[in-house]
Amino acid sequence: MKxxxxxxxxxxxxxxxxxxxxxxxxxxxxxxxxxxxxxxTALIARTRGATVVRHAVNRGLGAALGTGIAAALRRNAExxxxxxxxxxxxxxxxxxxxxPILSGDADIVIGTRLRDPKGMPPIRRLANQIGNxxxxxxxxxxxxxxxxxxxxxxxxxxxxxxxxxxxxxxSSEILxxxxxxxxxxxxxxxxxxxxxxxxxxxxxxxxxxxxLGRLIIHRMGR
Amino acid sequence: MxxxxxQIIIVAIAAVALGGAIxxxxxxxxxxxxxxxxxxxxxxxxxxxxxxxTSERIAAILxxxxxxxxxxxxxxxxxxxxxxxxxxxxxxMEREITKVVRAAALRDSEKNE
Numbered sequence: 135m136k137x138x139x140x141x142x143x144x145x146x147x148x149x150x151x152x153x154x155x156x157x158x159x160x161x162x163x164x165x166x167x168x169x170x171x172x173x174x175t176a177l178i179a180r181t182r183g184a185t186v187v188r189h190a191v192n193r194g195l196g197a198a199l200g201t202g203i204a205a206a207l208r209r210n211a212e213x214x215x216x217x218x219x220x221x222x223x224x225x226x227x228x229x230x231x232x233x234p235i236l237s238g239d240a241d242i243v244i245g246t247r248l249r250d251p252k253g254m255p256p257i258r259r260l261a262n263q264i265g266n267x268x269x270x271x272x273x274x275x276x277x278x279x280x281x282x283x284x285x286x287x288x289x290x291x292x293x294x295x296x297x298x299x300x301x302x303x304x305s306s307e308i309l310x311x312x313x314x315x316x317x318x319x320x321x322x323x324x325x326x327x328x329x330x331x332x333x334x335x336x337x338x339x340x341x342x343x344x345x346l347g348r349l350i351i352h353r354m355g356r
Numbered sequence: 357m358x359x360x361x362x363q364i365i366i367v368a369i370a371a372v373a374l375g376g377a378i379x380x381x382x383x384x385x386x387x388x389x390x391x392x393x394x395x396x397x398x399x400x401x402x403x404x405x406x407x408x409x410t411s412e413r414i415a416a417i418l419x420x421x422x423x424x425x426x427x428x429x430x431x432x433x434x435x436x437x438x439x440x441x442x443x444x445x446x447x448x449m450e451r452e453i454t455k456v457v458r459a460a461a462l463r464d465s466e467k468n469e
Contacts, residue, residue, distance in 0.1 A: 200454070201458045298451065300454055
């Protein structure tokens with residue numbers, strides 16, 4: 135099974151090299167979506183053996199994921215793994231996230247940080263719980279980590295999920311789409327590293343509220 | 357008939373807005389439909405301001421108490437309508453930009469191989 139990792143990245147020159155080094159032996163191909171970075175993200179990714187797909191201007195996480203999934207499908211991926219570029223995920227968790235797809239028990243797997251939220255800062259945990267509640271109320275999908283960026287999708291699922299939102303609301307949208315398309319969804323616990331770097335790249339309360347607003351508008355548009 | 361300051365100000369604003377609209381229409385930056393809309397809006401506003409009786413008559417027809425209230429209600433409704441239109445159009449534009457950026461990104465990445 136050809137596995138391709140999709141990594142959306144925006145100005146991640148400090149960590150992207152290390153993230154790619156950790157992933158290389160675990161997957162068949164790495165696709166970096168450089169979402170209009172101003173720094174050397176694309177250059178570093180290329181020298182570390184990743185395929186770089188570059189947005190000319192910044193379009194947001196959702197747009198970058200959509201582009202990455204499209205690129206992976208064109209490269210004949212049979213399984214697509216989405217992975218955050220900030221270094222918070224552990225490549226060692228990949229086999230566990232892939233397992234339900236390989237065994238045919240899932241079309242889409244979400245790596246959940248919250249079965250064991252040790253080390254997650256309380257404010258982050260609260261924000262995640264609000265995200266889960268919103269996803270449940272708006273889209274009827276009950277998960278423990280609706281905002282996780284670590285996922286695995288079978289080719290079947292990747293071809294069916296339509297990403298229409300450009301920004302952070304994409305995480306909830308993917309869940310909503312898997313429900314709409316009747317995909318089998320499984321959550322697998324993963325570990326996380328909360329480094330000073332990944333925290334600084336994380337979401338502020340204000341961004342969270344804006345995401346919430348856009349999700350409500352998105353729901354009404356359906 | 358003596359004019360109140362507020363009447364002069366509003367009519368002046370209407371005149372400037374209309375002038376701008378006509379100029380943009382001449383430069384083909386504005387469609388006939390939008391020009392017609394602006395003309396109706398600003399001429400209507402001027403008439404209501406200069407002859408307050410008109411709004412009172414409309415108020416009576418609609419069953420609203422005062423003429424001024426009719427103007428306020430209609431203004432708010434109109435503003436909401438335009439805001440909604442702008443938001444949906446903006447949303448569509450964003451999605452289209454993403455489509456263009458994505459297509460270019462995918463094409464370039466395949467060309468580089």
